[in-house]
Amino acid sequence: MTLLFSIAALLPLSLSQVTADTLLMDAVSARDSIGVPRPERGQSMETVRRMFGEPDSIRPAVGDPPITRWIYQPFTVYFEHQLVITSVVNR
Structure with missing residues (x-):
């Protein structure tokens, strides 16, 4: 019984709040991105700016x-920060 109380007393200390941002992107089939x-x-951002304006x-x-x-x-x-994580073709 004391074990149960000990676990119950320590449980709130072991739970931490976790938060995250969700980024929603529409999926584009590979066929749509060919040639783009x-x-x-x-x-880097600088490389992208130099290549694409x-x-x-x-x-x-x-x-x-x-x-x-x-x-x-x-x-x-x-x-993410200064580096490309992905690029997607606009619909």
Whole structure:
């Protein structure tokens, strides 16, 4: 019985609140992205800017780690800190 009380007393100490940001992206089939040159994972913001020019729109960083979105006409680039994590073809 004391074991049960000990576990019950320690349980709230072992529970910690976990939070996360959710980033929703529409899926695009591979067929739709053929022939659309876009940034690759690991490229820096400077490299993307040099290769593709200034984006049409820049969405501010959100969350931790900070995720920034650069929107170009044919695609959107997602950065974590200063590096590309993915780029997707816009519909």
